[in-house]
Amino acid sequence: MSSTGLIELAAAYVIMIGILGGYVRYLFSKLNDLEYRMDASEDNVISEENE
């Protein structure tokens, strides 16, 4: 522990930024994955209908 609390301040902000950044990254990668899978399943349905 530092007497001024500077280390705690840095640690708290690193953790809070990590929580927010990690969640934003997780959401966008999940959204991209889902959109890719939706497109693929739509293509599959269209090609089946054409056959």
Added chain:
Amino acid sequence: MPGAKTTSMVLIMLGLFGASISILLGFLWAPTVDEKTALGPEAFRIIYWHVSFAWCSFLAFSLLFLGSLMWYLKNDDIGWRFFSVGSDMGLLFGMGVITSGPIWGNAAWNTPWDLGDLRLNSFALLTCVALFLVLARRAQQDNNQTRDTLSIIGLFGFSLVPITAVATTVYQVRHPPIVVVSSENTGLPDEMLFVLLLSFLSFCLLFIGLSILTDRINQLELKMEDRQMNLDKRW
């Protein structure tokens, strides 16, 4: 009209930008507390994100309560969407509070946690309820029975919000009372109050953006599940 993805992206970027500015202003412009009267005075600057995280978690739990009520009374699908987003956001913002709080407590009180403090323990319980709801929603099959059970737990969870909110007023042990209200013992200088409100406004944008994005993902997952079921039936 921009889609949900674009809107949420813009709101998230604006929110992150504003929140970053509030950290900078908190470091460079706003004063800190008196070194002679407070332990670890620099750690006080944690307030700008810690309090915004806490206020947004209350917004999330309000959304969770509204969703639980709408689902429980009317089996309304919009209610379930509110519930899903509210529990995810409650966990996210609650985690921000219960991780930064003990670090700040360690500097300011010489102890990370006080088991005798109502505010700390009721907030931890609230975050645990959100964690349970998120895990249960993912682990259980999505049907009306599951939704009914989880919405009752959501309603119970919300009862902790007013307890947590007034905890520092009726039973203050260690956690300071509401800082933005000016009184003999509380209140903030104008610069600090400005940075705190800027931070909260930015977090509100972030909250809305993340909520829209989470809802979009939940909807796509439901759609994907439907397609999967239709494909399974065909085979």
